Amino acid sequence: MASINVRKDTGKIFLDFRFRNIRCREQTELKDTPANRKRAQNLMDKVQAEIMLGQFDYRTTFPNSTNLKKVEACADAIASSSGQIPSMANFAALWFNENKVQWRKSYTTSVTNVVEGRIIPYFNQIPVDQITKQQVLAFRAHICQLKKRNGEAFSPSHINRHMKLLRAILHEAADRFAFTSSYRGVKPLKVPKSDIKPFTPVEINLILDNCREDFREYFLIRFFTGMRTGEIDGLKWKYVDFANRRIHIRETIVDGEVSYTKNDFSQREIHMSEPVFQAFLAMKQRTFEFDYVFVNGEGNPLEHNAVTKRVWYPLLNSLQLPKRNPYQMRHTAATLWLASGESPEWIANQMGHANTEMLFRVYSRYVPNLTRQDGSAADRMFSNVMGVVANA
Template identity: 80%
Template sequence: MASISVRKDTGKLFLDFRFRNIRCREQTELKDSPANRKRAQNLLDRVQAEIMLGIFDYRATFPNSTNLQKLDATASVITSSAAQNPNMETFADLWFNENKVLWRKSYTNSVTNIIEGRIIPFFKGIPVDQITKQQVLAFRTHICKLKKKNGDLLSPTHVNRHMKLLRAILLEAADRFAFTSCYRGIKPLKVAKSDIKPFTIEEINLILDNCREDFREYFLIRFFTGMRTAEIDGLKWKYVDFANRRIHIRETLVKGEVTYTKNDASQREIHMSEPVYNAFLLMKLRTQKFEYVFVNRAGNPLDHNGVTKRVWYPLLRALQLAKRNPYQMRHTAATLWLVSGESPEWIANQMGHANTEMLFRVYSRYVPNLTRNDGSEANSLFSKILKSGNKDK
């Protein structure tokens, strides 16, 4: 992807972009500063736009560039390229820069890895309007054969993530340059339903009675509020409202970066039950002097990966409970609220769902496991109805 970087030896900014399938770096005289980065970005945006439109004059923009000789050597090969639509690497780079302002940093990094590491190398040099459906399907087959660091193949969800980005790029190109996208009619891979295994009431008590003392309130609050991992990681004391017994979910912490919640519906107030309220009172005695509610010994926010590996999984092993990731505590909260008879709309609001659809689709089937209700109550009622009918005869 095109970018602005700084040279360590001079402290000056340089542009890094691709032109005619060649990676180009152009030095500026701008020292690294927010204002100069903005100037450099404006220049880079103009360069990228002109490249896409086929009107970029490298010599006029960078008259003293050392890249000119290298570019002149390739000119005879691509003299007709200006009349063609841009190739994949050029347009993908433009599409990325136009859309990255909408994304979180973590998602931007993920998209960068997929486009630079997978999409561009596979379709390099091919004009966007000449990419065929066969090539797109070949790309999917290629992705399906890739392996992660642990040797496992990429999951269908991961493969679909690659294909979703490719689809977005091709559809946007088709819309801009008036051709029919080859991606039409290609369906995503089937993804198995999420493995949701909420904890039973007995398991919750077993965990809270045997966990490390300094993590009891952490686990209790997760079990009884349904907060997402990034939400509890990013919970600050200023968002804990003791007077009204509310937890204000306003920020999340993702890979050390404070950012907006997952979506607008996630901006919410979670009601504190009595156990949760008391747990926060105990936490207040321990961490009130820090910005975040849950911190390590240095006063920094907890690293959920470290908690999972060094505290959570060892605890489950010691208690001989089935291995489940900490996110199952959120699922447990939803099922407990359903069992207690709370309004589905209220539960959806507490969970940060936009509506009750996910609540019924995902969680309702687990309620019998907690209530031990398997239709016996209805069977008893039906039997009574039939008996009363026979008496009337």
């Protein structure tokens, strides 16, 4: 049912109606007065009449509307159902609107940047079934030539993320309109193995002894729990179990939005070692009145970019330590647990991994005695076995 409403924050009238099964809200510059309500109602009646007659032109009526993309994408979908193949611009917009409901805010933002900023401008009005493999590869070459703000080229993994979205769009279009996707046979760029750089015990103590006093517990807990940035920044006091010395990981915060953890395996309980337990007790004296364990001066959750740029990197620089991103604290926790001889299955659980595969693949080289290659571990095992046989 169409209606005339008023925004509480601005006091201005807006129109609320449905078009092509899409709910549309169009802001006006009219203040809420009887005369303006009458003007708005006349406009609404005109819109409704044109919709009923099939004569409504959204772009003409609301040329600056933010709803244009999704409305026109819907129109394109309707046209395609009658045998017309949509352009990449229209189908990509339709694909985006259909899928964004399942994405986090941060991921939606990154997809928007790629789809609206790169894919649509490049392919634009080319019908999706006429995009060739040569054009797909040319698009990848185009992305490879782009530069970051600092002048550096994009990494292979960054380029692969662009291509992954293009592949998804083309494959979906191919399924709907019964043509062969031009993306078939296009392989991702080879991504170099990530180089992790965990901190040594000496470096850890150097950092904790010289960091800002209000961040000591924050860094200590990161070093000794392996929590991801979004997990520790979004940690609430209700998830800190002092009685059982457990940290319940249930939420994460990214770009100010609280959401479900990275995946189901990330829902876990992390054991508090004694240093971590004492760090939480210290924090309890300072921030227990707030929802979040770690807060800024206004009592809001920490913003990771601000912490990284204003606290973390300046600290490393002052200590003349190699520049490493804060995520290396998570890697440090994993290598410390492995070096201590803890069960790999237990460590994988603490890290939020599905199994031990990533643990051994990424971290084992930092623990010389974990996977010995000189045969000594096997010699001891075989000797023990032979000793049992001889005494049988």
